[in-house]
Amino acid sequence: xxxxxxxxxxxxxxxxxxxxxxxxxxxxxxxxxxxxxxxxxxxxxxxxxxxxxxxxxxxxxxxxxxxxxxxxxxxxxxxxxxxxxxxxxxxxxxxxxxxxxxxxxxxxxxxxxxxxxxxxxxxxxxxxxxxxxxxxxxxxxxxxxxxxxxxxxxxxxxxxxxxxxxxxxxxxxxxxxxxxxxxxxxxxxxxxxxxxxxxxxxxxxxxxxxxxxxxxxxxxxxxxxxxxxxxxxxxxxxxxxxxxxxxxxxx
Ligand SMILES: NC(=O)c1ccc[n+]([C@@H]2O[C@H](COP(=O)([O-])OP(=O)(O)OC[C@H]3O[C@@H](n4cnc5c(N)ncnc54)[C@H](O)[C@@H]3O)[C@@H](O)[C@H]2O)c1
Numbered sequence: 486x487x488x489x490x491x492x493x494x495x496x497x498x499x500x501x502x503x504x505x506x507x508x509x510x511x512x513x514x515x516x517x518x519x520x521x522x523x524x525x526x527x528x529x530x531x532x533x534x535x536x537x538x539x540x541x542x543x544x545x546x547x548x549x550x551x552x553x554x555x556x557x558x559x560x561x562x563x564x565x566x567x568x569x570x571x572x573x574x575x576x577x578x579x580x581x582x583x584x585x586x587x588x589x590x591x592x593x594x595x596x597x598x599x600x601x602x603x604x605x606x607x608x609x610x611x612x613x614x615x616x617x618x619x620x621x622x623x624x625x626x627x628x629x630x631x632x633x634x635x636x637x638x639x640x641x642x643x644x645x646x647x648x649x650x651x652x653x654x655x656x657x658x659x660x661x662x663x664x665x666x667x668x669x670x671x672x673x674x675x676x677x678x679x680x681x682x683x684x685x686x687x688x689x690x691x692x693x694x695x696x697x698x699x700x701x702x703x704x705x706x707x708x709x710x711x712x713x714x715x716x717x718x719x720x721x722x723x724x725x726x727x728x729x730x731x732x733x734x735x736x
Contacts, residue, residue: 487716489514493566494715495558496520497549497607498576500527502676503626506704507573507711508532512540514712519562521547522576541566549576549603550595559610568618571715572611574604575626577644579678582637593640600644601651608655612664620663622715625652626707627668629730649726656724665723667714672730674702697732 494511498504499520508520512535520535522528525546532544545561547554562569580596604625615621630638631645652668659666673679673692683689683701693699710729713719728734 487514487718489516489716492570492715493517493519493562493568494571494573495562495569495611496573496575497547497558497603498522498626499544500524500531502678503671503674503704503707504573504575505531506708507575508542509535510705510708510712511571511715512538512542515540516571517541517566518543519558519565520544521558523548549574549607550598552606552609555603555606556610559614563614563618569611569614570618570621572607572615572621572623573626573711573715574607574611574623574648575711576603577626577678579638579641584637585639588639596640597644597647600641601647604648605651608651608666612655612659615664616659616662621665622719623655623664623666624711624714625666625668626711627652627670627726629670629672629728629733631668631670631726632728632734652726653724660723665714665719667719667722667725667727669707669710669714670726670728670730670734671702671707672696672728672733674704674707676704695733695736696730697736700731702729702731 494516496508499508500522511518520532528544532542535542547558577600627648628645630642631649656666
């Protein structure tokens with residue numbers, strides 16, 4: 486079993502949804518958890534709650550589309566806890582829904598900056614820190630949209646396909662140096678990101694129909710997969726895209 490008491494974990498996008506559930510699970514396991522998010526007051530609040538419950542948790546504000554802030558996040562984790570063992574690149578935005586020809590270049594760039602460049606700069610800083618301390622594990626949160634197309638979210642879909650390619654390439658480069666790098670592909674998970682898609686009865690039923698299991702996923706279920714991939718039990722898994730999708734991609 487993984488001894489989480491000795492491990493330091495960074496989770497980006499930890500103020501909400503999947504990232505929050507993930508940080509909570511690592512805190513329950515006894516890890517040193519570094520929560521990070523663009524939304525500082527919400528993130529501080531979550532970290533303070535974990536500390537009140539006895540966890541080693543700290544919050545560092547960081548916009549993942551800003552490379553200096555990402556470096557600052559990794560530096561803070563290493564300075565405070567001595568090393569970085571697990572990094573979860575989870576922060577992401579879906580963007581407005583519209584067909585490709587209507588997307589403004591500026592909007593495209595914003596989505597790519599957060600979802601793809603943010604994972605690239607995140608991994609750059611995290612890999613260096615892990616090389617310095619002898620290894621670690623990185624889990625990137627992609628999507629089923631990293632494998633198949635999705636109408637009306639071209640930038641999001643392109644960014645998530647990019648995350649899968651980045652993950653595979655980085656794994657080829659660094660697995661022999663003790664760093665495992667994987668990504669996961671959730672289908673619809675009930676979080677604020679998809680509230681507008683799951684809110685009204687008609688679109689909810691339509692989306693549910695695309696999930697053979699007959700329901701959406703929960704943030705906790707995704708957190709359990711991420712924690713497994715970050716732990717010692719997953720020691721032979723690297724360069725993988727692992728769906729967590731209620732059968733979505735099997736159709
Ligand atoms: N919910 C789903 O159905 C679903 C499905 C597949 C993949 N995902 C992916 O899971 C990840 C988490 O999404 P979620 O559903 O929990 O969404 P969410 O909106 O609940 O949480 C996303 C978090 O990321 C933060 N964030 C956004 N931009 C940021 C930035 N530039 N820098 C730092 N933090 C930033 C937000 O403040 C928020 O706290 C995303 O990468 C998303 O693409 C979600």
